[in-house]
Amino acid sequence: MEREAALKIVKEQLTDHRYQHTLGVMETAIALAKQYGADEKKAELAAIFHDYAKFRNKDEMRQIILSEKFPEDLLHYHSELWHAPVGAYLVEKEAGIKDKEVLNAIRFHTSGRPGMTLLEKVIYLADYIEPGRHFPGVEDVRALAKQDLDNALIQAVKNTILFLMKKNQSVYPDSYQTYNDLVMKRQED
Numbered sequence: 001m002e003r004e005a006a007l008k009i010v011k012e013q014l015t016d017h018r019y020q021h022t023l024g025v026m027e028t029a030i031a032l033a034k035q036y037g038a039d040e041k042k043a044e045l046a047a048i049f050h051d052y053a054k055f056r057n058k059d060e061m062r063q064i065i066l067s068e069k070f071p072e073d074l075l076h077y078h079s080e081l082w083h084a085p086v087g088a089y090l091v092e093k094e095a096g097i098k099d100k101e102v103l104n105a106i107r108f109h110t111s112g113r114p115g116m117t118l119l120e121k122v123i124y125l126a127d128y129i130e131p132g133r134h135f136p137g138v139e140d141v142r143a144l145a146k147q148d149l150d151n152a153l154i155q156a157v158k159n160t161i162l163f164l165m166k167k168n169q170s171v172y173p174d175s176y177q178t179y180n181d182l183v184m185k186r187q188e189d
């Protein structure tokens with residue numbers, strides 16, 4: 001699917017603010033893909049659709065998690081996590097995106113997962129550092145992203161976990177496992 005067609009579909013699903021965020025993620029994901037040798041077209045498509053399900057209602061998302069046999073433990077954690085796997089499902093069903101790598105990049109864009117692919121890393125990081133993001137620590141991750149994808153990703157995942165813990169929020173196990181996986185692989189270098 002071409003960029004304009006994809007953007008048109010996504011625009012109808014999002015607020016203007018979230019659409020602007022999506023454009024930022026798209027530009028950033030393409031730049032990271034270029035820099036680190038990921039497929040630029042797949043990065044573009046995954047970025048455009050990554051928050052497709054952000055504004056779906058919780059009951060609909062809960063039903064999809066159950067009927068599609070997504071890990072049920074998701075339902076015990078914050079509903080903010082749900083739009084990622086549900087988005088991957090809906091993007092295939094409603095927008096006809098079939099590419100599994102693109103769908104997985106959408107599916108794992110919030111929690112990450114152990115053994116993330118290059119494309120998954122690009123989307124996770126682009127979501128975190130796109131130019132519209134303004135929060136403590138984002139500049140450090142932007143600087144790291146210019147040098148080393150994994151180091152930037154570790155910092156982004158770590159910041160997310162620390163942010164949640166500071167608010168006494170639960171942390172989804174996949175987020176911890178993503179962190180451990182990246183750090184342990186780093187130590188093997």
Ligand code: DGI
Nearest residue numbers: 051077078080081109110111169170171172175
């Ligand atoms: O959808 P975006 O806002 O662009 O970004 P995102 O998909 O990374 O979602 C971020 C939200 O998800 C943010 O409010 C923190 C939350 N989140 C991310 N990882 C976890 C999490 N919430 C919980 N409870 N546990 C997690 O591991």
Ligand code: FE
Nearest residue numbers: 050051109110
């Ligand atoms: Fe998201």
Ligand code: FE
Nearest residue numbers: 021050051127
């Ligand atoms: Fe996002």
